[in-house]
Amino acid sequence: MSYAAPETTEVDLETPAPLGALDLCDSCGAQAYVRVTLATGELLFCGHHATKHRESLADKVVAWHDETDRLRDDRAS
Template identity: 60%
Template structure:
């Protein structure tokens, strides 16, 4: 991604496959991005790993504390 950080995923970001909250972003080297829920991220990211920069925030599902204000 040209050395820039992707913005954090918010509650408004939805999985391109099923519409659930997105926790994984795949920024394609050819341009564009795909968003996935944790389930579909685990399913599709292995095939996309060589085609995209992967940003996986699924560890937020295990975080303890008050909900974020995204």
């Protein structure tokens, strides 16, 4: 079995880049695990602030990219 890796240079909104250590929460500066795409731009949130702001942003969100599952994975090792 082999996988042909498609070489795409365009930004694909359907497959957003994973969040890394350089991505920080816009509210508190902790490492971000959620990227919120709005019509006007992007916001990054830690797990705590993603939950806190989710309701107030609900009607503006274009895409909600949630990697908070990694918080549990990291702790398992």
